[in-house]
Amino acid sequence: MSSPYAGIRVVDLWGGLSAGYATKMLTDGGADVVIVEPPTGDPLRAWRIGGATDDGPLFRYLRHGQRSTLDAEAAMAGADVVIIGRDGPDPEVLRAADPGLVVASITPYGRTGPYADRPATEFTMQCDVGSTAFRGLLWQEPFQAGGRTGEWFAGACAAVAIAGALRRQRLSGHGDTIDLAVAECINLAMTMFTDLWSSFNDREPIGKVPRNQETPSIEPTKDGWVGFNTNTRQQLGDFCLMAGRPEDADRFATARDRMVQWDDWNELVHDYTTAHTTAEIIEFASMLRIPVAPIGNGRDTPQIDQFVERGVFIDDPTGEFRMPRRPWRMNGEPLPDPRPAPSLDQGAPATTTDRPAPSDDAALPLAGLRVVDATAWWAGPTAGAVLAALGADVIHVESCTRPDGMRMTGGQFQHRDRWWEWSQLFQGANTNKRGLTLDLATDEGRSLFLRLAETADVVVENYTPRVFENFGFDRDTLAAQNPALIFARMPAFGLDGPWRDRPGFAQTMEQVTGLAWVTGHCDDQPRIQRGPCDPNAGMHAVFAIFGALIERDRTGQGAFLELTMVEAALNVAAEQVIEWTAHGHLIERNGNRSSYAAPQGIYRTDADETWVGVAVESDAQWEALVDVIGRPDLAQLDASGRRDRHDEIDAAIAAWSEVQSDEAAAETLVAAGVPAGIVRNPQRGDLHPQLAHRGYFESVDHPVTGTHPIAGMPWRSDTVERWIRVPPPTLGQHNREVLSELGLSPAEIDELESAGVIGETLIQ
Secondary structure (H helix, E strand, O other), rough: OOOOOOOOEEEOOOOOOOHHHHHHHHOOOEEEEEEOOOOOOOOHHHHOOOOOOOOHHHHHHHHOEEEEEHHHHHHHHOOEEEEOOOOOOHHHHHHHHHOOOOOEEEOOOOOOOOOOOOOOOOOHHHHOOOOOOOOOOOOOOOOOOOOOOOHHHHHHHHHHHHHHHHHHHHOOOOOEEEEHHHHHHHHHOOOOHHHHHHHHHHOOOOOOOOOOOOOOOOOOOOOOOOEOOOOOOOOOOHHHHOOOHHHHHOOEEEEEEEHHHHHHHHHHHHHHHHHOOOOHHHHHHHOOOOEEOOOOOOOOOOHHHHHHHHHEEEEEEHHHEEEEEEEEEEEEOOOOOOOOOOOOOOOOOOOOOOOOOOOOOOOOOOOOOOOEEEEOOOOHHHHHHHHHOOOOOHHHEEEOOOHHHHHHHHHHOOOOOOOOHHHHHHHHHOOOEEEEEEOOOOOOHHHHHHHHHHHHOEEEEEEOOHHHHHHHHOOOOOHHHOOOOEEEEEOOOOOOOOOOOOOHHHHHHHHHHHOOOOOOOOOOOOOOOOOHHHHHHHHHHHHHHHHHHHHHHHHOOOOEEEEEEHHHHHHHOHHHHHHHHOOOOOOOOOOOOOOOOEEEEEEOOOOOEEEEEOOOOHHHHHHHHHHOOOOOHOOOOOOOHHHHHHHHHHHHHHHOOOOHHHHOOOOOHHOOOEEEEOOOOOHHHHHHHHHHHOOOEEEEOOOEEEEEEOOOOOOEEEOOOOOOOOOOOOOOOOOOOHHHHHOHHHHHHHHHHHHOOOOOOOOO
């Protein structure tokens, strides 16, 4: 069974959700993980949505196969990685004692800067970094992405940062200090590079945040709900055809067209969807290759045929609940069965580490490696961008007739030269890469791709399985071409099962996994979270690729990886299924309220469309809040009482906030120790004082669009001064450079260009 991280010892001194998920990923890969707990245990041991419990199922899901101790000193003897939080030991002291140690800090805003000590929850960070402001409709208050998706994603980012540092440690003996900010992870996953879009628009004066909603998205049917997404003009046209209104495809062609004509559009949609069952609609839409899915939740998702046939959900070792399995597979091998979670202070004997002494070579983890990035849209390109940031030579392959679909989201700039270069989503997900166009529908294009794969360490693709297989690029073919190659496939739903050949995007993942079920207002339909499943899939893919590289470093053997997008999403949505199967409790959407904090909400301030987000997690924070808003009569309420009287408390907070500016309200609450944040406009993330302090946005000079800020990685590293060293490539920008490296002469390259096999201009 594939355990590429075997022999690596990780000590978690912090606990909590993000560190818990990072260590779960490492444990799933074979690492020996020890959690150092306080005498009362990690607070997650007692956590469940419906109330306190002993060794709750969420804790067990995160900590399967790990060990527990109260003795930090004993646990750290022989550690390769130590994970800390705000209150942990000084990373510099730990590294001074062991220069080869990897120290990973996971904190809300990072270890330095004006917000480093700011009280925060995921909810207030979603508000503060621009995630919340544009989610919803104009007649609603904006709303959170439910399910603590940002904290789960931060755990995946931490696992990737640790994996990269571990490979470097294994090769050179050098350690690293990783400083990850959860707020930056949220910005990366949930704002869709809107700041870059604003910069493309010359920072035009910004008024109200233009809240909007994808449509068609989650729609009512004759017997429930169904989810669509139409990211391309073809998909929208096919949707209108399915609905019996093909003549209206041009009228509603763009997202703006549909928002402006909201009532007419929804009449068209609902006339069709409410007349058919969910199953009927899914069957017809799938025939037309429209991304479509049933709407999942903790009760229904495990019963979906694709997940049943692939055995996605497995039993906890105690048999008390169900949970998703590891979302990646190496060489088709069976996945290891989960081992029990530890009891408190189970013990963790000291070990000795087996790593080289630090050498003179302290290069980036992937320096000298080549990655062929045959991906499109956002999930696959994210994987390539992370690999490139960590030192790999990443070559992004597309064609002039079928370019990366994300380029088409630059269509709003069709009045500009080479408009396909103006997609903020393409640029944000493709930094540090070289660009190559190859028409893989031609014999010459396929032959050149195989020659390129022969020079590569990794090939990664994320199309539906039939696409690469129709080109003849299957596991055996690529392995015969390059036995040391790591071939990573990122299908939406997997390489087998009834949904094998269905297309799927982030919206589909949010719909089917339950993430949409827990997002939105109580009196409204489920709403998608807008984006996080794409970068989440990319991070999970990178983690598995690093595991395969670490294994190859030991054995010299290549690997075949299946990295299923929906299963990566199911892993971060796991609490819903865990809670239902353990306790019969169905987690529902609840607007801006939460099971994790009370009160929690978004409150209007003194100007139109300005808001402040507030969340109270403890009695001490509650006492501070009632003091600030002048309601000491409420101070005696405990968490249960605050939930029971949430409406009354909301009114009291609103009466106070509506005469404050958003900034004054947030700063007054924060100064008193209450987590709070402005509901910031995502179009001006560059103005955020903490993000600016940490250099999260890096100025990038692009040959077509000019100089603009682009988000880098959401962590800092001792090994990296700047994440973005090369701008995202223009279409075919590096054709001659890459093909010359394959041995082609200038005349041969000219001939390929004349034949349309390569090119630098979009052909429509």
